[in-house]
Each structure stands twice: as structure tokens, then as C-alpha cells.
Amino acid sequence: MKTWLLASAALLALGAGSAALAQDVPDNMKKLQGMQSTGTSMDFRTVEQTGEYADQLKENLKNVKLPDGFKIDLYAVVPDARHIAVGPQGVATFVGTRKQNVWVVTDRDKNRSADEVKEFAPSIDFAIPNGVCFSKDGFLYIAEQNRVLVLPAAEFFYESPDVAVGVVVDKGDLVPASEESFNHTARVCRIGPDDRLYISLGQPYNVPPKEKSELYAKEGIGGIISMKRDGTDRQVYATGIRNSVGMEFSPGDGKLWFTDNQVDGMGDDIPPGEINKIEKAGQNFGFPWYGGGDIRTEEYKDEEVPADVVAPQATTIAHAADLGMDFYDAQSFPEKYRGGIFSAQHGSWNRTEPVGARVMFTPVGEDGTAGEPEVFADGWLNESGEYLGRPVDVEVMKDGSLLVSDDLAGALYRISYDK
Structure with missing residues (x-):
């Protein structure tokens, strides 16, 4: 069951996708979705910004x-700092991790150095909340290992341990439980020009076994999926991707670009890393037939490569982990x-x-x-x-x-x- 958030110019209301909340939703999440206090302490975990370590x-x-x-x-x-989402109001910056914390960073005096770093939403139990991204209207999305949350007005609610929250994709529904791995589970997300939510789903293997092909194609594992911001209308947007942990829409033509980490164990100098561009929905970027660039994998070397495979826009040195x-899209750097x-x-x-x-x-x-x-x-x-x-x-x-x-x-x- 899904819950989602609806916003208007004057009001922020939490709506539920069905009449009753799922029975396995923790009590604190039920309270937050009902705009109720969880009783979580105001004594936030904070990170010291001065001293020997910073020096x-x-x-x-x-x-x-x-x-x-x-x-x-x-x-x-910022301990374990991974993906970054700068708030659209410029009030705070949110930082995901591959552990259990999301951090919020504030530069209150605007001297271009953080005054405060503290745990965000301590009343929520996160699991690998690597992917953080904002919509232009101020909704923070957090793509975890196997769940997606949305937190409206995060730049306002971050001062409290309790935050408004909605479930975009329930725990266990982002990927099937059988594919919930310790490997390649750092998700990233973006809101597209079409106001849809895009999420990369790295597949858990170095090179996946052939018997996984049908399942992965159906679920978008080893690809990028898209959905409406309430979690409905899930679609597989791109396939043939090993493990993308970086993507962004071009401010010019609105196309989605992404990095891809390529196959290990093939030697020091092959295969190359990739920077790719998606021109249209449904494109295939060559994995697992190719380990990166035009280098064939040993496991799929005798398989026929799909005719529509898209080559990378650029390649990078092997194993650098892009x-x-x-x-x-700013002006302060040189032309x-x-x-x-x-x-x-x-x-x-x-x-x-x-x-x-x-x-x-x-x-x-x-x-x-x-x-x-x-x-x-x-x-x-x-x-x-x-x-x-x-x-x-x-x-x-x-x-x-x-x-x-x-x-x-x-x-x-x-x-x-x-x-």
C-alpha cells in the first residue's frame, strides 16, 4: 500500500493510498504520516565542526x-558523506549515507562554511539512505536500499526530530526481496523535467547469471526506472546498466545522463568507465554483453548483442569508479x-x-x-x-x-x- 503527499500553495496535507495503514509500518512512521509527535528527543546527534579532525x-x-x-x-x-541534495531555498543541504543516517548541513551565517551538521529525521529508521534529491517545489525524496520516502518542506521541518513523511515505494517493493543484496544498493534519484521520479537500480552481481535476465528486465534492475511522484505508474526507463551511482538531467535539452561502474576482474586497463546519455525511453546501454565501452564480457561473449545497444558518450579510465x-548551470566558474x-x-x-x-x-x-x-x-x-x-x-x-x-x-x- 502506498501513501503520498499532496501540496497546495497554502496547505500541506498528508494523504493515504488506502483507508488503513499497512500492519507492518512501525508505530513511529504511522504517527509521522498522521502528523503526530513521536516523542523523539530534541537532543539531536550533532557533529563537531572544529578541532583536531577538521584541522x-x-x-x-x-x-x-x-x-x-x-x-x-x-x-x-559529515560522517560517511555520500550523495548531496542542496535545498531549493538554500537553507540547508542534505547528505545521504550507505549506513543508517541522513545528515542536514546548515551554513547559518552564510560564510560558506557549515555552522551545524546534525542527524536528519532521527525518528525514522533508514536503511542505506544514499539517494537524496529535491523537487523544485521543495519535496525531499530519499531512495533507500529497498524503499523510497518523500519528505515535504524538509528545509522547514529539519529543525524538529519529527518530520512530515510519505511512503512513495513501500519497504520491499523497490526490488524483490530475493534481490535485496549487500552489493550495488546505493540508489540515486532525480526529479525529471516531466515531474516524474527517476531511480537507478544497480544489479547485485559483477556479471549477473543468465537466469536473472527476465526478472531484471521486468523490474528494471540493472537499469533506471521512473514513476509518478506518488509512486504510481512505475516504468522501466533504461536497461543495460551495471551500476549507476550518478545521474542528472541536462539543463539544455532535458535529457538524462548517467555514469556507470563497469565489470571488475578483467584486468587493470579494461573495461573503461562510462558517461551515458538517454535520448529516449527504453534504450539499452549494453551490459552484460559489454563489460564497459566495447569490451565483451567473458560470460556473455557468445551471446548475440541486441541491435539497439547505445554506446557511451564518453569513457573514463578503467576501475576509477565514476x-x-x-x-x-551557474555563472561563477569560467565559460x-x-x-x-x-x-x-x-x-x-x-x-x-x-x-x-x-x-x-x-x-x-x-x-x-x-x-x-x-x-x-x-x-x-x-x-x-x-x-x-x-x-x-x-x-x-x-x-x-x-x-x-x-x-x-x-x-x-x-x-x-x-x-
């Missing part, structure tokens, strides 16, 4: 190399970067010599096609092969600066340009 992160940032005119600063200490991405894609490379585990742990830039031409990716911010992987940080996501802020999340160091960084 060391600032010291580590001295290793990061940027193009001339750019600088990077510590914006916030994750979050965002289009630069070169406007309309292009910033993306985070988390860094390799499956390589003799590690690569990645950096922020990339990919230009996008007036014709809507991608140019060659280039390194933009580098230095979280030092010369001895030690990770000082692992970038996960990037998000353009209201002032045109770029936020970068790091789940190893547990931080958000702010990259700005000084003309």
Missing part, C-alpha cells in the same frame, strides 16, 4: 591540485565549464596501481554530445597509493560553487573560483 582535513586539502583561479576548502565534517555527477559535467571518481579497488579519487570535468557541446573527460581536482590519492579521501558526489550550490562529498574522510568540500 587535519584542511591540511589534507593542501594536496589537492586545481586549475588556476580555483580553491578548495572544508565546508563541513559516481556522482552534476551539470554546471569553459558552463553547461559541462562535473563528476566524482571514488577510486579503484580492483587495480594493481590505484587510480581515481578525483573530480573530473567533461565538456558538453552545443550539439548535446560529450567531449573528452579531463581531470579537474586531483590529489586525494597520494604518490604512495594511499587514499586521503574518496570523492562520491558533486553538487552545484546556489552561489555557483561546487560541493564535493567524501565518504572516506567524512566531509564536504567547497570548490570556488576567484576571478
